[in-house]
Amino acid sequence: MSAVTVELEHKSFHSEHGEVQVLRPIQLQIHPGEFVTIIGPSGCGKSTLLKILAGLDTEYRGSVWIDGQKVVRPGVQQGFVFQEHRLFPWMTVEQNIAANLSLRDPQIRAKVDQLTELVRLKGFERAYPKRLSGGMSQRVAIARALLRDPKVLLLDEPFGALDPFTRAHLQTALLEVWMRKKITMILVTHDVDEAVVLANRIVIMTPKPAAIQAVIPVDLPYPRQRVDGAFQEIRNQILRALSDQGVWTAAE
Ligand SMILES: Nc1ncnc2c1ncn2[C@@H]1O[C@H](COP(=O)(O)OP(=O)(O)OP(=O)(O)O)[C@@H](O)[C@H]1O
Numbered sequence: 001m002s003a004v005t006v007e008l009e010h011k012s013f014h015s016e017h018g019e020v021q022v023l024r025p026i027q028l029q030i031h032p033g034e035f036v037t038i039i040g041p042s043g044c045g046k047s048t049l050l051k052i053l054a055g056l057d058t059e060y061r062g063s064v065w066i067d068g069q070k071v072v073r074p075g076v077q078q079g080f081v082f083q084e085h086r087l088f089p090w091m092t093v094e095q096n097i098a099a100n101l102s103l104r105d106p107q108i109r110a111k112v113d114q115l116t117e118l119v120r121l122k123g124f125e126r127a128y129p130k131r132l133s134g135g136m137s138q139r140v141a142i143a144r145a146l147l148r149d150p151k152v153l154l155l156d157e158p159f160g161a162l163d164p165f166t167r168a169h170l171q172t173a174l175l176e177v178w179m180r181k182k183i184t185m186i187l188v189t190h191d192v193d194e195a196v197v198l199a200n201r202i203v204i205m206t207p208k209p210a211a212i213q214a215v216i217p218v219d220l221p222y223p224r225q226r227v228d229g230a231f232q233e234i235r236n237q238i239l240r241a242l243s244d245q246g247v248w249t250a251a252e
Contacts, residue, residue: 001032001033001151001182001183001184002032002066002067002077002151002152002184003029003030003031003032003066003067003068003184004028004029004030004053004064004065004066004152004184004186005028005029005030005063005064005065005068006026006027006028006029006030006049006053006062006064007026007027007062007063007064008023008025008026008027008049008052008060008061008062008063008064009025009060009061009062010023010024010025010060010061010062011023011045011048011052011057011059011060011061011062012209021208021209022045022048022208022209022210023045023048023049023060023209023210023211024206024209024210024211025062025211026049026062026210026211026212027212028203028212028215030184030186031184032184033182033183033184034184034185034200034201035178035184035185035187035198035199035200035201036185036186036187036199036200036201036202036203037186037187037188037189037194037195037198037199037201037202037203038050038186038187038188038189038202038203038205039188039189039190039191039192039195039202039203039204039205039238039242040204040205040206040207040210040213040242041205041207041208041242041245042190043208044205044206044207044208044210045205045208045209045210046156046188046205046210047156047157047188049188049205049210050080050154050156050186050188052064052071053071053078053152053154053186054071054074054078054080054154055071055072055073055074055075055078056074056080058072058073066078066151066152067151076148076149076150077150077151077152078150078151078152078154079145079146079148079150079152079153079154080145080153080154080155080156081138081141081142081145081153081154081155081156081158082141082156082158083156083157083158083160083161084161085129085134085137085138085140085141086141087129087137087140087141088129089128089129089130090128091128091129092125092126092127092128093116093121093124093125093126093127093128093129093132093140094112094116094125094126096129096140096144097112097115097116097140097143097144097147098112098147099144099147101147108147111147112125112143112147115143115146115147116143118143118146118176118177118180118181119139119140119142119143119173119177120139120173121136121139121140121143124136133166134161134162134163134166135162135166135167135169135170138158138159138162138170139170139173141158142155142158142173142174142177146177146181146183150183151183151184152183152184152185152186153183153184153185153186154185154186154187155174155185155186155187155188156188157188157189157190158170158174158187159171159189159191159194160189160190160191167191167194171194171197171198172223174187174198175197175198175222175223179222185198187199192235192238192239192242193226193235195238196218196220196224196226196231196234196235196238197224197226199218200217200218201215201216201217201218202215202216202218202234202238203215204216204238204241204242206245207245213241213245214241216234216237216238216241218234220234
């Protein structure tokens with residue numbers, strides 16, 4: 001289990017209109033094994049922050065550490081799951097999970113088998129992505145991200161393209177992975193319910209340039225029921241914070 005420390009000062013992009021600031025100073029300490037969800041208005045800089053944590057973006061002022069080690073590039077310690085599964089269509093499920101590692105290696109073989117079981121895809125090892133549903137494909141993507149035993153799993157709207165039922169199943173599957181692997185997880189979402197279903201703490205971001213508006217602890221036992229009063233109280237707290245930003249309108 002690994003701790004993540006964020007001490008960001010400034011992040012901007014250069015466009016034809018000049019420099020556009022995307023992130024303001026952000027300080028965040030994520031505890032080993034914690035599940036943190038990040039929610040905020042569209043375009044505020046959530047993906048940018050996640051890419052910085054992944055070492056995919058190093059053009060910023062400030063620092064990010066995983067277990068005291070500065071993140072300067074992508075590495076095995078940060079697993080990443082994108083909104084779209086990004087599976088290779090010419091590879092089977094197990095080949096996709098192994099990615100560029102050889103399934104002939106008994107250690108890799110054993111790990112791939114274990115992960116296929118963990119994400120409940122036994123029986124589909126030899127299937128090609130075109131035979132899989134969106135939810136199954138995303139399970140493969142999660143297994144692939146776990147292959148190298150990352151210290152932290154970063155997930156950028158991983159269920160954003162799925163229908164609500166599949167989405168709820170995948171949330172349960174992800175919680176199971178989190179509980180069994182005891183891994184630190186940071187997940188970006190637009191979905192308030194998803195944030196509450198999953199997180200130990202919810203980070204609410206302001207509109208761009210993003211800073212942390214509020215951090216809401218969720219001290220509810222798992223699995224969480226959306227109809228529970230305590231669940232709805234936290235949900236309303238988030239909605240209120242977002243509507244204070246003018247993000248939610250009466251129509252929504
Ligand atoms: N490579 C880039 N070059 C220039 N601008 C960028 C680049 N990547 C992102 N941006 C801009 O930075 C801002 C933040 O983008 P980002 O994708 O991090 O937001 P987000 O909160 O994840 O958005 P969404 O919720 O819609 O996915 C946006 O205005 C976006 O247009």
